[in-house]
Amino acid sequence: MSAKQEKRFITPKSQDVSQWYTDVILQAELADYSPVRGCQVYRPYGYSVWEAIKRRLNDRIIATGHENVYMPLFIPKSQLDKEAEHVEGFAPEVAWVTHGGGKELEEPLAIRPTSETTFGVMWSKWLQSYRDLPFLHNQWANVVRWEKATRPFLRTLEFLWQEGHTAHRTEDDAREETAKMLEQYRQLACDDLCMHVFAGRKSDSEKFAGAVETWGIEAMMPDGKALQSGTSHFLGQNFARAYDVKFLETDNTEHYAWTTSWGVSHRIMGGMLMTHGDDKGLILPPRVAPIHIVIVPIHRDDDRQLVVEKAHGLAAALREQVRWRDEKVEVKVDDREGLRPGFKFADWELRGVPLRIELGPRDIEAGTCVLAERLGGSKSNLQVDFATFSLDAQSIAEALEQLQAGLYAKSRESAESRVYTVASYDEFKQVVGQGRGFVLAPWDEEAATEARVKEETGATTRVMHPDLPGDDVKCLFSGAKARRLAYFATSY
Amino acid sequence: MSAKQEKRFITPKSQDVSQWYTDVILQAELADYSPVRGCQVYRPYGYSVWEAIKRRLNDRIIATGHENVYMPLFIPKSQLDKEAEHVEGFAPEVAWVTHGGGKELEEPLAIRPTSETTFGVMWSKWLQSYRDLPFLHNQWANVVRWEKATRPFLRTLEFLWQEGHTAHRTEDDAREETAKMLEQYRQLACDDLCMHVFAGRKSDSEKFAGAVETWGIEAMMPDGKALQSGTSHFLGQNFARAYDVKFLETDNTEHYAWTTSWGVSHRIMGGMLMTHGDDKGLILPPRVAPIHIVIVPIHRDDDRQLVVEKAHGLAAALREQVRWRDEKVEVKVDDREGLRPGFKFADWELRGVPLRIELGPRDIEAGTCVLAERLGGSKSNLQVDFATFSLDAQSIAEALEQLQAGLYAKSRESAESRVYTVASYDEFKQVVGQGRGFVLAPWDEEAATEARVKEETGATTRVMHPDLPGDDVKCLFSGAKARRLAYFATSY
Numbered sequence: 001m002s003a004k005q006e007k008r009f010i011t012p013k014s015q016d017v018s019q020w021y022t023d024v025i026l027q028a029e030l031a032d033y034s035p036v037r038g039c040q041v042y043r044p045y046g047y048s049v050w051e052a053i054k055r056r057l058n059d060r061i062i063a064t065g066h067e068n069v070y071m072p073l074f075i076p077k078s079q080l081d082k083e084a085e086h087v088e089g090f091a092p093e094v095a096w097v098t099h100g101g102g103k104e105l106e107e108p109l110a111i112r113p114t115s116e117t118t119f120g121v122m123w124s125k126w127l128q129s130y131r132d133l134p135f136l137h138n139q140w141a142n143v144v145r146w147e148k149a150t151r152p153f154l155r156t157l158e159f160l161w162q163e164g165h166t167a168h169r170t171e172d173d174a175r176e177e178t179a180k181m182l183e184q185y186r187q188l189a190c191d192d193l194c195m196h197v198f199a200g201r202k203s204d205s206e207k208f209a210g211a212v213e214t215w216g217i218e219a220m221m222p223d224g225k226a227l228q229s230g231t232s233h234f235l236g237q238n239f240a241r242a243y244d245v246k247f248l249e250t251d252n253t254e255h256y257a258w259t260t261s262w263g264v265s266h267r268i269m270g271g272m273l274m275t276h277g278d279d280k281g282l283i284l285p286p287r288v289a290p291i292h293i294v295i296v297p298i299h300r301d302d303d304r305q306l307v308v309e310k311a312h313g314l315a316a317a318l319r320e321q322v323r324w325r326d327e328k329v330e331v332k333v334d335d336r337e338g339l340r341p342g343f344k345f346a347d348w349e350l351r352g353v354p355l356r357i358e359l360g361p362r363d364i365e366a367g368t369c370v371l372a373e374r375l376g377g378s379k380s381n382l383q384v385d386f387a388t389f390s391l392d393a394q395s396i397a398e399a400l401e402q403l404q405a406g407l408y409a410k411s412r413e414s415a416e417s418r419v420y421t422v423a424s425y426d427e428f429k430q431v432v433g434q435g436r437g438f439v440l441a442p443w444d445e446e447a448a449t450e451a452r453v454k455e456e457t458g459a460t461t462r463v464m465h466p467d468l469p470g471d472d473v474k475c476l477f478s479g480a481k482a483r484r485l486a487y488f489a490t491s492y
Numbered sequence: 493m494s495a496k497q498e499k500r501f502i503t504p505k506s507q508d509v510s511q512w513y514t515d516v517i518l519q520a521e522l523a524d525y526s527p528v529r530g531c532q533v534y535r536p537y538g539y540s541v542w543e544a545i546k547r548r549l550n551d552r553i554i555a556t557g558h559e560n561v562y563m564p565l566f567i568p569k570s571q572l573d574k575e576a577e578h579v580e581g582f583a584p585e586v587a588w589v590t591h592g593g594g595k596e597l598e599e600p601l602a603i604r605p606t607s608e609t610t611f612g613v614m615w616s617k618w619l620q621s622y623r624d625l626p627f628l629h630n631q632w633a634n635v636v637r638w639e640k641a642t643r644p645f646l647r648t649l650e651f652l653w654q655e656g657h658t659a660h661r662t663e664d665d666a667r668e669e670t671a672k673m674l675e676q677y678r679q680l681a682c683d684d685l686c687m688h689v690f691a692g693r694k695s696d697s698e699k700f701a702g703a704v705e706t707w708g709i710e711a712m713m714p715d716g717k718a719l720q721s722g723t724s725h726f727l728g729q730n731f732a733r734a735y736d737v738k739f740l741e742t743d744n745t746e747h748y749a750w751t752t753s754w755g756v757s758h759r760i761m762g763g764m765l766m767t768h769g770d771d772k773g774l775i776l777p778p779r780v781a782p783i784h785i786v787i788v789p790i791h792r793d794d795d796r797q798l799v800v801e802k803a804h805g806l807a808a809a810l811r812e813q814v815r816w817r818d819e820k821v822e823v824k825v826d827d828r829e830g831l832r833p834g835f836k837f838a839d840w841e842l843r844g845v846p847l848r849i850e851l852g853p854r855d856i857e858a859g860t861c862v863l864a865e866r867l868g869g870s871k872s873n874l875q876v877d878f879a880t881f882s883l884d885a886q887s888i889a890e891a892l893e894q895l896q897a898g899l900y901a902k903s904r905e906s907a908e909s910r911v912y913t914v915a916s917y918d919e920f921k922q923v924v925g926q927g928r929g930f931v932l933a934p935w936d937e938e939a940a941t942e943a944r945v946k947e948e949t950g951a952t953t954r955v956m957h958p959d960l961p962g963d964d965v966k967c968l969f970s971g972a973k974a975r976r977l978a979y980f981a982t983s984y
Binding site for chain 2: 032040048091
């Protein structure tokens with residue numbers, strides 16, 4: 001963290017979300033540009049937020065019975081080429097290693113854009129009988145996709161993610177897994193990251209290269225655009241056939257396994273950051289905040305020692321006494337010298353720390369301190385006995401709970417109020433063109449219709465609504481019979 | 493974990509350590525070969541051991557004041573070229589990306605073999621004043637070095653590691669950091685992994701490309717060879733000059749920072765695995781064992797339900813009641829059907845689980861069960877009230893403590909008893925040639941002497957002994973005045 005007390009300027013969020021996002025990412029020292037085009041540097045504070053998100057998601061993945069593994073970074077070209085749709089989809093985005101050990105390689109190696117290929121090859125080696133199934137694997141890894149336009153967290157050449165890969169005995173088992181992980185992603189977004197999402201199946205033209213079905217969660221950003229925040233793919237037997245992943249059934253007949261894959265990347269962190277902040281900076285959901293409470297001592301030179309000492313005592317007491325959702329809280333004392341309290345307040349507001357405690361000499365005498373919360377900015381008094389450090393731990397837990405719930409309520413209300421149903425294609429164009437939000441529209445499920453809408457408006461289908469349109473409902477675009485209700489939006 | 497009750501054969505460790513190592517790695521399902529030469533696949537059990545080691549080391553890195561970051565996988569050729577010694581040392585091992593996004597790149601990108609370069613570039617951007625220092629960064633990452641001969645964990649093209657990078661205001665601060673992290677590595681090896689190591693400075697010819705001094709920890713493998721298990725580099729101002737990492741002092745003069753780097757890879761896991769096991773398989777130190785206790789229910793068909801139920805009850809009680817070094821223990825019930833208890837015993841012995849509990853119907857009646865420990869194979873009775881599951885939790889903690897201490901004592905005694913001092917170069921050749929261990933020999937500190945010994949015997953200097961030779965001691969090889977006492981050995 002920089003100790004410089006310099007003037008900062010953040011573009012107001014209401015004025016330009018996109019510029020606000022870049023300003024905040026850089027000035028809160030979450031990430032920085034790197035010497036390599038399109039690759040970002042995670043600075044300590046940004047990486048600690050990612051580690052917190054990773055921990056929440058990893059807990060969900062392990063609790064649902066999966067095991068972590070790690071597969072190689074490289075994929076030989078001949079292996080990647082085996083699943084035709086898959087390679088066609090990824091070929092334009094692949095980075096190739098052609099030289100190693102001072103020589104040109106006999107076969108180029110792809111840097112993994114995703115690892116279905118390698119899991120397929122290994123499973124084919126490991127799988128023999130139905131008794132070996134299911135394989136429930138996950139890996140945390142870096143992957144590379146050669147993107148043109150990039151933005152920190154939202155789209156980068158190299159990105160950090162988890163990719164789950166599972167193989168099952170039956171189609172039903174694989175479909176159930178696909179749905180189960182989509183629901184885990186939905187809960188991660190809503191319950192941990194306080195970011196409301198729309199979950200559903202993606203259209204055929206929007207699905208993963210090689211999948212039978214792709215399901216996804218889509219978040220609505222403040223500018224009305226959609227951010228794909230996680231996907232769960234039912235791969236049928238496509239990859240099993242390509243990589244010869246088969247097993248013997250009880251009756252000794254040979255069958256291909258049914259496989260799935262699912263992934264969430266650091267992109268979901270970008271979505272979370274963009275969803276919550278305000279003109280002062282970030283607001284981090286307590287469930288993934290690396291620091292829950294910052295204590296700012298306020299003092300003159302002559303009472304500095306006392307106030308800083310009591311601030312550290314209070315921090316220790318909070319760590320010891322407060323339990324929120326059965327976990328301890330992280331507390332930081334900002335005892336940097338030579339900086340005004342006002343500067344420190346702004347600095348931690350910029351970084352989105354959920355709660356701030358202000359502590360001065362008169363507070364210590366009076367047995368109280370000021371507790372300020374980041375979302376609404378409200379302040380209250382917290383009673384503390386500064387001799388014994390007994391305090392009302394429950395009120396801190398309640399403040400965190402309230403902030404977590406409040407952030408999600410705000411996100412949900414904002415997203416749901418901006419889903420439009422429209423009477424005409426003209427109205428559709430207005431909503432989409434003005435960045436007002438998503439349009440839920442009846443669609444004939446034809447790829448040609450989807451392509452025309454994309455060309456004419458920039459909007460694509462994001463996910464299907466779980467309900468089907470009524471029998472006599474017509475497609476908003478073609479006038480033909482509507483087969484789906486789809487969320488349309490322009491997207492990141 | 494495979495459910496197959498097939499015949500396994502592990503080469504006895506006493507007969508052929510090298511083959512034993514490969515057999516155990518594959519059959520305990522720690523790792524497997526991958527479709528890419530020299531890259532390994534981490535299977536679930538192997539990855540969980542690595543995650544445990546990573547957690548211990550990460551705790552040490554954070555506790556000593558460092559922050560985790562993440563830098564890009566790629567390094568542009570022009571950046572890597574800036575530190576002459578560094579690039580000369582690494583050039584033969586670099587993998588190059590030459591194509592991306594369907595085009596040949598204007599500048600090839602190296603896959604990081606290590607990241608001094610990128611940290612240098614970023615620090616140069618972030619560093620302004622002495623107030624910004626120190627930078628205390630660490631990253632967990634995959635790196636690639638184009639090795640010819642490879643072995644799981646010990647030497648692989650892609651490997652997982654942490655690399656610490658720090659920048660300081662003064663030379664003393666940087667030297668202190670170098671020593672501090674070497675000591676953390678020594679403690680990790682000895683206290684957590686129970687693997688005795690020799691710590692010291694490396695000779696100039698064995699140091700890191702671009703370093704002023706390299707310090708390392710060296711373990712002695714059962715075949716007498718040395719395994720470099722961690723290094724800590726004092727880089728002086730070499731990288732700061734190459735990447736323009738400078739700052740303003742209080743008097744407004746500009747100075748280059750003093751930097752360090754230090755790394756431990758999955759190689760230390762390979763060393764730990766090779767150090768401890770026996771003819772039955774692995775023995776994992778409790779501090780890094782993913783499973784501390786396995787419970788094997790022993791039953792006939794008609795009492796299966798009762799025994800398995802009590803086994804799970806006992807597992808829950810152990811998780812709840814046992815605390816070893818302030819942490820909970822991981823307990824697994826092996827209730828796989830259709831496998832004999834004897835097979836299960838052997839299976840978990842192969843995987844090196846520290847403690848096994850055997851539980852049958854008569855044990856339940858008698859309020860007892862058998863506790864077997866992996867290192868010495870001793871068995872004792874554990875009293876358990878199978879109605880309330882009250883049990884002697886302390887005795888489990890003691891068994892774990894004893895195993896942790898016992899493993900280290902064994903490793904230390906084995907390593908220390910195989911350090912030889914010899915009277916002649918002939919005797920040196922015998923010790924080294926027969927794989928008996930390390931030789932601690934007086935050396936004139938000439939690179940030419942070192943090179944000749946290497947050529948004639950295959951042995952290199954591993955680290956320097958902290959003591960200096962007496963004034964009249966001669967170099968064992970040249971007869972010139974000895975300047976150092978060095979540990980010599982052949983190495984992995």
